[in-house]
Amino acid sequence: MDYICAAIGTVGVLNITAEAPTLFNAQAPKMKFQGSKNYVATPDLMLAVNAAATLKRPLLVKGEPGTGKTMLAEEVAQALNLPLLQWHIKSTTKAQQGLYEYDAVSRLRDSQLGVEKVKDIHNYILKGVLWQAFTADEPVALLIDEIDKADIEFPNDLLREIDRMEFYCYETRELVRAKHRPLVFITSNNEKELPDAFLRRCFFHYIKFPDADTMKQIVDVHFPTLKKELLAAAMKTFYDVRNMPGLKKKPSTSELLDWLKLLVAEDIPLEALQSSDQKVAVPPLVGALLKNEQDVTLFEKLVFMQRNNR
């Protein structure tokens, strides 16, 4: 049975009622999440998207790197036919940049040059993603990606905006209020703790590392023509590597996909992945799976010990 459809069949309906500001127009037909042929969503993930939309709270998504957090926002937005505004957070990003920035330098220069547009301060307000999302004519999805990269004050500075969906622009003396409540996705890699007051305002979901069946579905989405035997051998090797105790960086979904891409591109034979005695061997192109020298050394040691214990 199609996994994606199974998920949608049980929990995939986004039932959203209208209040001001609204996520979707109450008069509009109920939006159904149609799933995505590019993204495998487990039932609990679909439930989380549904719950966040019902609560009208941002969906805070955590999970190991490469487990599809960013892609979730892209796929849900596409499936619901919402434009997606993206805000990729860096260590230097300030909350204010998501609202607006006032370009005082340009205004000063223009006033010295006697440029006409200097009379209207609106010409010097650079609208951030939240401003754009709040004032969009249609409902939009908003991705605040990797919120944990910013400093601790960043989430605290966005509490009111996320809660009330409004903020004040002092320069133009206007209250910017959401016409439609955006569907907000926030991702985090857990590099920093998020403040409790911020967490209270979100619905939380942790994307668990996919089990073997789900992983097969994901691989199938990306490599529909991959030979079953090669997939089975590659998956066994991948989970052997991943389950090795003491790894500094476990390979994740995106690493498996990269590795498979290389195996196909280099035409690596099935035998290179399977040792006749069922013992662990260093896989070809291991650099796609293990990303630091300690992990590679650890893996080689394990293989060496296994070989000597026969």
Ligand SMILES: Nc1ncnc2c1ncn2[C@@H]1O[C@H](COP(=O)(O)OP(=O)(O)OP(=O)(O)O)[C@@H](O)[C@H]1O
């Ligand atoms: N459930 C899934 N269905 C289909 N593809 C997936 C899924 N999960 C991960 N992938 C693949 O893994 C890649 C990485 O996903 P994505 O960039 O969304 O991860 P992430 O969790 O945001 O990682 P990071 O924390 O490093 O930003 C995607 O481009 C996609 O190819």
Ligand SMILES: [Mg+2]
């Ligand atoms: Mg990401």
